[in-house]
Amino acid sequence: MKVAIVTGASSGIGQSAAIQIAKRGVGVVLTFSGNRQGGLDTVAAIEKEGGTAVALPLDVGESGSFPAFRTSVVDVLRDTWGRDSFDHLVNNAGFGQMAMFEDTTEELFDRFTRVLLKGPYFLTQTLLPLMADGGAVVNTTSNSAMASGLEPGYSAYASMKGGLIVLTRYMAKEFSARGIRVNAVAPGSTRTRISDDAFERFPEVIPALAAKTALGRVGEPDDIGTVIASLLSEESRWITAQNIEVSGGYNL
Template identity: 75%
Template sequence: MRVAVVTGASSGIGQSAAVQLAERGAGVILTYLGNQPGALDTVATIEKNGGTAVALRLDVGRSETFPAFRDSVVAALRDTWQRDTFDHLVNNAGFGQMAAFEDTTEEMFDGLMRALLKGPYFLTQTLLPLLVDGGAIVNVASNSASFAGMESGYSAYGTMKGGLVVLTRYMAKEFSPRGIRVNSISPGSTRTRIADNAFERYPEVIPGLVARTALGRLGEPDDIGMVIATLLGEEGRWITAQDIEVSGGYNL
């Protein structure tokens, strides 16, 4: 059985990715930060469908905790799957925060940088010895880093996600001798809990986003989760160093 580590899987895209991977036969180690009930819901959904999952707490913004997290992953792999390696890593955890360029504080910038760029960089570095040769990684970026998805107020967030896209290419280059594939995906507007449930709190923004989306609706977590699972699977075996926009044709 293949095993995947999916960060930030208590809701939204990460939750969908975890469930989709489990439906394709993978065991899942999923992480959460503040939303333990959501993580347990993800585990319950996977187990109800006959799969196996373990939830672990992780703050991707605190790289000093990564060695202890690796120990927890080693224990979960040994106790649940009787193995000492895993096959897939999904760097999804993070948060969204918007502010005009002139209102962006260093504290805000540093918080986004730690969670969205430094976190995936050093978490992947920490877990890399446990990742099998021939494994695969998907980094969840954002179309806010491309011309199509640029919106005022996301200069810091989009910059970190753009950095993640570039990091993906370097990972793909440096991990290729081990046969490890690395890709990123760039979702557009997706109905998740990002930015403190922004879509629930400000539903009036949804029609405008839908009007600018070629396929005529807001993205749903499964629209993204299925692409992650496909990229990690056999269907994606000849794809590496790519960023794939998954936005329904935003600003097309």
Template identity: 65%
Template sequence: MRVAIVLGGSSGIGQATAVELARRGTGVIVTYNGNPAGVQQTVALVEKEGGTAVALRLDIGRTEGFAAFRDQVVVTLRETWQRDTFDYLVNNAGFGGSAMFADTTEELFDRFLRVLLKGPYFLTQRLLPLLADGGAIVNVSSSSALPTGHVDVGYSAYGTMKGGLNTLTRFLAKELAPRRIRVNAVSPGPTRTRLADADGVVGFEAYPEVIPMLAEKTALGRLGEPDDVGAAIASLLSNESRWITAQNVEVSGGFDL
């Protein structure tokens, strides 16, 4: 059985990805930080699909915890799947939020940096010896960081980190190619998730009035759902995408087309 690690698996895109992978026969390690109830729901949904999931706590913004997390992964792989390696890594953990450029503090900038770029960079590095040859990585970016993406005011810090993640995707694809490890990114457009902002406010739950406006600007006429993105991630990880690497796939339904 193939095994995936899905970061940020307690809700939204991470949860949908874990469930979709389970449907395809893949075991899943899902991480969570501040939402233990959510990750237990993810485990239950995976088991409902006949799959196996194990939840591990991880704060992606604290690199000092990565060595202990790696040790937990080693134990989990051996005890649950009798393996020493895993096959897929989904760098999805993060948080949203905005601040005008003039109002962006160093504290907020550094938090975006730790969670959205530094964390994925060094956690991937830490886990790389456990990633099987022929495996795959998907980094979850944002359509706002694409050269053709919609640019809205207030997202300079967030977009900068996601842009860095896009660059990392290409360089990793080159460096890991000798091991036949493919590295791609997905860039979701507006998606109905529980992604909290820097103040802990949950996006579409707090501002439901923006949903019709976003649907109006989307070519396919609705807001994106986590399942839409989870399916794309699972497809990029799978053998059906075996000849795809170093790509960034926009998953937005034609937002702002």
């Protein structure tokens, strides 16, 4: 059985990606940070469908914890799947926060850097020796880093996601010698818990976002999760170094 690692899978896009990947017969090691129950809920949803999953704690903003996480992954791979390697990595964990350029603090900028760019960089570096040749990586970026998604208040957040888009291409270039494909998905406005459950706290923004979307609604986690699962699969075997916008035609 192939095995995927999905970070930030206790809710939203990561949770959907983990479930969709498992539905394709792939074992899943999923991570959570502050929402342990959400991680366990994801495991339960996968197991209910006959899949196999294990949840591990991980703060992608703390790169010093990555060697210990790698050790936990080694143990889980051996004990659950009888393997010493895994096949796929989804760098999804992150957070979002709106801040106008003039209001962005160094503290917030540095946190964005640690979680959204440094984290995926060094977590992938730490786990790469455990990846099987011919595997795949998917990074979750954002359409806020693309011309179609420019909105005031996301200069720092989008700068890190833009860096991740560039990193995706370099990973694809360097990992290709091992047959490892690397792509990214760039969600548009998606109904998740991002920005402290902003969609729950400010439901009035939803109609305005839907009106700016060609397909007439905001995204749902499964809209993104199914694309991530597809990019890991054999059906996407000839796709690498791409950043695919999944936004329903935002600002089209």
